[in-house]
Amino acid sequence: MLPGVEALERAMGYLPGTAPEPVTELIQEVSEELVILDGVKAEYRIFSNIRLWPEDKTVEIEGVIFHVKPIIYSQITDTEEVALFICTAGPLVGEMSRRSMKEGDLLRGYVYDVIGSEVVECAADNMQDELKRAAGTRGMHITNRFSPGYCGWDVAEQHKLFSFFKDNFCDITLTPSALMNPVKSVSGLTGIGRNVRYTSYQCHKCDDNNCIYRNRKTKA
Amino acid sequence: MTELLERISICVEFGKVDLKSPYPPALKDQQGAFELTRIALDSGVSPGVILEEALIPAMSRVGEKFSRNEIFVPQMLMAAKAMNSSMIHLRPFYLSGETRRKGTFIVGTVTGDLHDIGKNLVAMMIEGAGWEVIDLGVDVSTEKFIETADKYPGAVIGLSALLTTTMENMRKTVASLREIRHSMKILVGGAPVTPEFCVKIGADHYSPDPQGAVEFLKSIAQ
Ligand code: B12
Numbered sequence: 001m002l003p004g005v006e007a008l009e010r011a012m013g014y015l016p017g018t019a020p021e022p023v024t025e026l027i028q029e030v031s032e033e034l035v036i037l038d039g040v041k042a043e044y045r046i047f048s049n050i051r052l053w054p055e056d057k058t059v060e061i062e063g064v065i066f067h068v069k070p071i072i073y074s075q076i077t078d079t080e081e082v083a084l085f086i087c088t089a090g091p092l093v094g095e096m097s098r099r100s101m102k103e104g105d106l107l108r109g110y111v112y113d114v115i116g117s118e119v120v121e122c123a124a125d126n127m128q129d130e131l132k133r134a135a136g137t138r139g140m141h142i143t144n145r146f147s148p149g150y151c152g153w154d155v156a157e158q159h160k161l162f163s164f165f166k167d168n169f170c171d172i173t174l175t176p177s178a179l180m181n182p183v184k185s186v187s188g189l190t191g192i193g194r195n196v197r198y199t200s201y202q203c204h205k206c207d208d209n210n211c212i213y214r215n216r217k218t219k220a
Numbered sequence: 221m222t223e224l225l226e227r228i229s230i231c232v233e234f235g236k237v238d239l240k241s242p243y244p245p246a247l248k249d250q251q252g253a254f255e256l257t258r259i260a261l262d263s264g265v266s267p268g269v270i271l272e273e274a275l276i277p278a279m280s281r282v283g284e285k286f287s288r289n290e291i292f293v294p295q296m297l298m299a300a301k302a303m304n305s306s307m308i309h310l311r312p313f314y315l316s317g318e319t320r321r322k323g324t325f326i327v328g329t330v331t332g333d334l335h336d337i338g339k340n341l342v343a344m345m346i347e348g349a350g351w352e353v354i355d356l357g358v359d360v361s362t363e364k365f366i367e368t369a370d371k372y373p374g375a376v377i378g379l380s381a382l383l384t385t386t387m388e389n390m391r392k393t394v395a396s397l398r399e400i401r402h403s404m405k406i407l408v409g410g411a412p413v414t415p416e417f418c419v420k421i422g423a424d425h426y427s428p429d430p431q432g433a434v435e436f437l438k439s440i441a442q
Contacts, residue, residue, distance in 0.1 A: 012293060012294055013289070013292035013293070014292060019292075019294065020244075020294070020295060020298075021243060021245075022242075022243045022294075022298065101336075101340065104301070104304070106297040106300060106301055106344075107294055107297045107298060107301070110293055110294060110297055110337065111294075113337060149383070149384070154384070155384050156384075156385050176332065177332030177333065177383060177385040177386050177389070178385045179332065179333065179334060179383060179385075179386075181334075183334055183335075
């Protein structure tokens with residue numbers, strides 16, 4: 001489940017193999033310590049009672065309207081079902097990160113932080129693989145995953161998304177300002193259908209140069 | 221003497237904390253920022269000179285390299301750690317009032333937001349530029365900012381927000397601060413914040429990275 005050294009170097013901005021020694025050493029040390037990382041969870045719910053509204057670029061799921069906006073809408077126009085998901089790396093990495101920072105070990109704190117971000121992304125990738133496999137058995141395909149707060153989709157719409165996940169699903173809670181707790185968590189939707197497909201990210205349509213998914217290679 | 225200051229400066233820039241730090245390899249088994257600062261003070265160099273001629277230039281080079289994507293967050297944190305080891309010796313002079321800083325910077329992540337790494341980096345770099353930094357942490361209420369600003373008249377305020385939802389809280393905090401102190405300087409930053417947003421909410425300056433914040437402070441301190 002843990003990301004490799006190269007993935008972490010890249011997440012910190014380095015080309016693989018170019019991070020200074022204390023950084024790669026710490027990555028290794030912290031990774032060994034976190035081998036058994038409890039609390040990593042990824043869950044989804046699939047909905048078939050959905051409608052797409054092309055004029056508004058919205059998706060209606062069991063009567064709740066999501067304003068996903070044009071970029072995401074264009075990727076899910078042929079969807080027949082929608083999976084809503086939430087994933088988390090759990091509270092531990094965040095706690096370790098804060099503790100190290102407080103104790104003055106800033107670099108170690110940062111390494112935990114970046115590992116947490118990558119772990120939750122890996123958990124979401126694995127969830128997508130599982131979703132793809134399950135859809136495949138029914139002759140269907142899946143789209144990429146899309147998250148509120150990206151590609152114009154308002155981050156506050158996470159409140160609607162969470163309304164489908166009662167009872168502290170995955171032990172993630174959402175604050176009024178739409179911040180998930182634990183911090184190392186992601187939420188979103190994936191389209192499912194016979195005629196949908198996984199594409200490379202549509203980065204040329206978006207003007208966010210800082211996005212983590214920008215020009216990221218997609219797993220097919 | 222300048223050679224000693226130069227050595228301190230290099231130790232800080234490359235994150236050589238003390239004798240025990242193995243990195244960078246070229247400085248292995250040599251004294252680091254911690255020991256060299258003590259030596260400088262003991263041989264009569266004033267804390268102000270150490271700050272001005274060793275620490276500030278080192279952190280400024282770090283900030284510039286970071287803005288140019290030549291180094292990344294880890295190296296900035298390593299430099300900050302070396303700077304802190306030097307500060308251990310300098311702090312008593314600030315506390316006693318013997319040495320003065322360039323001003324006070326109050327920083328925090330706005331209410332409803334828990335992101336802190338970016339804000340911490342800004343705080344470190346501003347401390348490295350010779351300012352006193354009061355870090356209020358995350359999820360800081362407008363009242364807390366106002367209360368702290370009252371304690372430090374003339375302080376510059378820095379606000380961080382990482383979500384579009386909490387940018388709204390940033391707007392509210394700026395409006396409230398402006399009400400009580402019209403001329404207070406307010407700096408804003410964080411991934412979704414833009415120069416346009418900064419203008420719209422009436423803050424004084426937006427910077428995408430710590431170096432821009434340092435340069436803004438420099439421009440108003442003169
Ligand atoms: C890593 C990351 C994650 C990780 C970890 C998140 C975490 N909080 O730890 C994961 C994968 C878990 C994640 C999840 C989500 N994320 Co995210 N994430 C990022 C990413 C790529 C980097 C953030 C980071 O750690 N940067 C490193 C630090 C050092 O940088 P920084 O904090 O920005 O600080 C720098 C500057 O901004 C500046 N600065 C900061 N504060 C201040 C203050 C002042 C005064 C000044 C002058 C400068 C300044 O200086 C710092 C150093 O250069 C950003 C995009 C980006 N490139 O920034 C998105 C980003 C923050 N995420 C975003 C979103 C939407 C989300 C999610 C809501 C998505 C979802 N629906 O699941 C969730 C929310 C998670 C939650 N808990 O609620 C958005 C937020 C904007 C928005 N739309 O609201 C961003 C901006 C991406 C985007 N769409 O553009 N995310």
